[in-house]
Amino acid sequence: MILLNGVSADSIGLTDRSFQYGDGCFTTMLTRHGVIEHWPMHIERMNACLEVLQITKPDWTLVHQWLLRVAQPAPKAGLKLHISRGEGGRGYSPTQVTSPNVTISDFNYPAHYEQWRCKGVALGVCDARLGHNPLLAGHKHNNRLEQVMLKAEMEQRGFEDGLALDLDGRVIETTMANLFWVNDQTLYTPDLSRCGVAGVMRRVVLKVAEQHGILVNVGDYHLSEVMNADEVFIVNSLLGVAPIRRIEQNNFDIGTITTRIQELIAS
Numbered sequence: 001m002i003l004l005n006g007v008s009a010d011s012i013g014l015t016d017r018s019f020q021y022g023d024g025c026f027t028t029m030l031t032r033h034g035v036i037e038h039w040p041m042h043i044e045r046m047n048a049c050l051e052v053l054q055i056t057k058p059d060w061t062l063v064h065q066w067l068l069r070v071a072q073p074a075p076k077a078g079l080k081l082h083i084s085r086g087e088g089g090r091g092y093s094p095t096q097v098t099s100p101n102v103t104i105s106d107f108n109y110p111a112h113y114e115q116w117r118c119k120g121v122a123l124g125v126c127d128a129r130l131g132h133n134p135l136l137a138g139h140k141h142n143n144r145l146e147q148v149m150l151k152a153e154m155e156q157r158g159f160e161d162g163l164a165l166d167l168d169g170r171v172i173e174t175t176m177a178n179l180f181w182v183n184d185q186t187l188y189t190p191d192l193s194r195c196g197v198a199g200v201m202r203r204v205v206l207k208v209a210e211q212h213g214i215l216v217n218v219g220d221y222h223l224s225e226v227m228n229a230d231e232v233f234i235v236n237s238l239l240g241v242a243p244i245r246r247i248e249q250n251n252f253d254i255g256t257i258t259t260r261i262q263e264l265i266a267s
């Protein structure tokens with residue numbers, strides 16, 4: 001089912017700003033029996049992006065009601081919330097635009113994610129690099145062409161997902177998830193101030209680690225540091241926490257910190 005501003009729909013106007021320019025933001029959420037996981041954090045991240053783009057925030061109580069109408073009653077399912085600035089405007093100019101378009105859609109839980117969480121994921125290292133964009137770094141805006149290109153590269157090379165490095169060779173994330181690794185019982189994750197999406201699940205992991213006394217370092221790291229890690233895992237809102245069992249030819253064991261975090265988050 002798809003709702004556009006609360007009304008059942010199957011199309012959007014040709015002048016919609018998100019169609020024309022990717023002018024908006026989105027988030028993808030896990031639902032359990034029709035209840036949205038981490039809803040307040042999804043609102044916070046959407047609000048942060050809407051503020052940067054100077055798009056009017058929607059009435060979140062109303063949006064929540066629309067989301068619950070669309071959410072599947074299944075034990076696990078997905079919900080996508082997409083906000084566009086609206087329709088119209090001449091060229092890039094964001095003036096003379098209608099009010100925002102809020103689109104909501106549901107989808108079945110990806111069956112292979114259960115297996116990824118138990119058995120782990122094989123990553124490639126993407127040849128294509130992420131550019132730097134401090135203006136939009138961390139935000140889940142609607143321009144996701146880099147991720148589309150990186151994902152295509154990984155699919156062509158037969159990997160389940162791929163590590164995305166930036167122009168200077170720093171590890172950032174994967175095509176669709178944030179990255180963590182463990183060395184000497186300490187967690188590491190990349191800084192996302194130049195590029196990357198600051199995921200809701202990354203925030204959840206950072207919070208849980210802090211609550212349970214697991215030391216975390218957020219910083220700039222190169223591929224060799226990940227390749228030499230004791231454990232590696234990836235996280236996103238739908239997948240939860242999935243161990244990495246291989247990066248290119250390099251194998252990893254599923255470690256105790258990864259499984260502990262999986263249990264703490266109960267994904």
Ligand SMILES: C=C(O[C@@H]1C=C(C(=O)O)C=C[C@H]1N)C(=O)O
Nearest residue numbers: 027028080176177236237238239
């Ligand atoms: C690309 C979407 O969302 C991202 C991808 C996933 C996923 O494929 O597991 C989950 C959440 C987002 N990080 C999307 O179209 O929903």
Ligand SMILES: Cc1ncc(COP(=O)(O)O)c(C=O)c1O
Nearest residue numbers: 176177178197199200201236237
């Ligand atoms: C490039 C990228 N990084 C990280 C994430 C993880 O975000 P979240 O935890 O909010 O699902 C996503 C999901 O959209 C993504 O597309």
